[in-house]
Amino acid sequence: MSGAGTKPRSIARWLWRDYVRAHRFGLALAVFLMTVEGGMLGALSWMIKPMFDEIFTAQNRGAIVWVAIGVAGVFAIRALAAFSHRVMMVKIGQQIAARLQGDMVRHMLRLDSAFFQKNAPGTLIERVRGDSQAVTMLWEQVLAALARDVVSLFALLGVALWVDWRWTLIAIAAGPLLMLPINALQRHVRRASGASRDEAAQISTRLDEAFHGINTIKLTGTEARERGRIAEGIDRFMQTHLRAQTAQAGILAMIDIIAALGFFGVLVYGGLQIIDGEKTVGEFMSFFTAMALIFDPLRRIGNVSGAWQTALASLERLRAVFDEAPTILSPAQPRPAPQPIAQADITLDDVTFSYGDATVLNHLSLTARAGKTTAL
Numbered sequence: 001m002s003g004a005g006t007k008p009r010s011i012a013r014w015l016w017r018d019y020v021r022a023h024r025f026g027l028a029l030a031v032f033l034m035t036v037e038g039g040m041l042g043a044l045s046w047m048i049k050p051m052f053d054e055i056f057t058a059q060n061r062g063a064i065v066w067v068a069i070g071v072a073g074v075f076a077i078r079a080l081a082a083f084s085h086r087v088m089m090v091k092i093g094q095q096i097a098a099r100l101q102g103d104m105v106r107h108m109l110r111l112d113s114a115f116f117q118k119n120a121p122g123t124l125i126e127r128v129r130g131d132s133q134a135v136t137m138l139w140e141q142v143l144a145a146l147a148r149d150v151v152s153l154f155a156l157l158g159v160a161l162w163v164d165w166r167w168t169l170i171a172i173a174a175g176p177l178l179m180l181p182i183n184a185l186q187r188h189v190r191r192a193s194g195a196s197r198d199e200a201a202q203i204s205t206r207l208d209e210a211f212h213g214i215n216t217i218k219l220t221g222t223e224a225r226e227r228g229r230i231a232e233g234i235d236r237f238m239q240t241h242l243r244a245q246t247a248q249a250g251i252l253a254m255i256d257i258i259a260a261l262g263f264f265g266v267l268v269y270g271g272l273q274i275i276d277g278e279k280t281v282g283e284f285m286s287f288f289t290a291m292a293l294i295f296d297p298l299r300r301i302g303n304v305s306g307a308w309q310t311a312l313a314s315l316e317r318l319r320a321v322f323d324e325a326p327t328i329l330s331p332a333q334p335r336p337a338p339q340p341i342a343q344a345d346i347t348l349d350d351v352t353f354s355y356g357d358a359t360v361l362n363h364l365s366l367t368a369r370a371g372k373t374t375a376l
Contacts, residue, residue, distance in 0.1 A: 011315045019099060023092045027143070030092070033085035034148035038297070040078035042155025045290035047071055049163075053282030085144070093139035100132045104321060112328050117358060122205025127321055130200055131314035138311050145304040149297035156294040163287040164279070167270055171262035171291050182254050185247045190309035192244035197314060199237035206230045244310065259295040266291065345370050 020027070047070050054063040105128060108115075116124070160168045210217065210226050217226055270287070273279045337344055346368040353361040368374035 008312055011312065011319055014319060015315065018103075019096045023096065026088060026092055030085040030088040031143070031147040033081040033088075034144060035151040036081040037078050037085070038148040038151030038153075039155050040074045040081075041152045041293050041297070042159050042290070043074050044071065045156055045159045045286055045293055046162075047074070048289045049280075049282040049286035051282070052285050053280055057281060085148075089139045089144055093136040096139070097132050097136050100135065100318065101128050104128050104132065104318065107322055107324075111324055111326050114327075115324055120201075120205035120208070122203070122208045123201040125208070126197065126201035126204050127317060130204075131197060131318050134197070134314040135311055135318070137307050141307045142304050142311065145297075145300045149300045149304075152297040153294060153301070156290040156297075159290040160287055160294070163283050163290070164270070167266050167287055170265040170269060172258070173262065173265070182251055185250045185254070186309055188247040189244050189251075190313055192240055192247060193310040194313035194316070196237060196240040196244055197317065199233060199240050203230065203233040203237060206233050248307075255295065255298055259291075259298075262291065343370050 047067060050063065051067050051071075054060045055067060108124065108128075157168070160171070206226075206229055210230065217223055266287070270279065270284055274281065274284055347366075348361075349365050351361050351364045352359065366374070366376070
């Protein structure tokens with residue numbers, strides 16, 4: 001039951017067709033509100049220039065009230081949009097997760113016993129609960145960041161370019177150099193997240209076995225052995241989870257390195273221009289505010305790549321369950337019994353049957369008489 005070979009595009013199409021499309025209008029409204037929130041950051045950085053040049057430098061008293069109203073309005077609009085889209089996204093995410101869980105349970109109950117023979121209960125519980133809940137980060141983190149933070153990124157970048165395109169190029173010059181290590185970290189996040197979910201499933205299996213077999217464990221005095229097995233599983237989960245989180249933190253650190261190099265160049269070059277009178281303090285503060293704010297959405301977008309890889313690992317396992325199909329099916333046109341059921345015997349003649357590699361009937365022949373109880 002592995003979905004590692006499933007392509008991300010195929011998974012995305014399946015998720016959209018079966019689960020997301022029904023919520024497209026609510027998602028569209030939420031995305032619009034995200035763009036409003038993101039655009040307000042650009043508006044805020046743009047208003048820094050008149051604040052310094054018109055009020056603090058030129059000492060224009062008449063501009064104070066209007067600039068203050070503008071800044072307060074930006075924060076009020078941003079707060080209302082952020083509150084609305086967060087509530088909507090959580091609701092939609094939970095509805096999708098609930099439907100996904102219900103469909104998975106319905107599908108599992110149709111599968112052959114061999115499927116449950118190969119997959120421990122803890123593994124299946126982790127698929128239904130853990131993996132489906134992990135997918136909710138697509139709505140609460142990934143989509144929110146791609147809508148809100150991308151708009152913020154372009155709005156702030158537009159303000160920075162409006163102030164001085166040379167300063168902007170200096171600020172982002174180090175970005176392309178770090179793309180390769182960031183891509184490598186993204187792949188590592190996906191692999192480590194998949195291993196972490198597998199270890200979580202193993203822990204659930206161990207706990208299920210221990211709790212159901214607690215009387216046997218106590219009678220045989222194997223508490224220490226079971227405790228050791230569970231502790232080993234927890235330790236492996238901790239290590240794989242730590243690897244995933246370390247790689248994700250590395251992506252954010254790379255973005256901070258880009259910010260450090262960019263700010264160093266702008267402060268040196270821009271500071272000299274201000275001293276020479278080529279630029280105003282308001283222009284520099286507007287640019288500085290835009291670039292300071294731009295790295296926050298950029299950092300969240302970098303975090304999104306790790307969140308998407310984590311969600312993709314869970315989606316691959318969920319899709320693998322749905323790809324399983326029952327092999328024991330009722331005939332398309334069942335034949336009626338040759339005589340009334342109450343009078344019909346059941347006869348097995350040299351029957352062999354197995355669950356996967358485990359043979360449970362080996363050349364068995366017997367007759368279960370009608371009206372009597374036959375125990376095997």
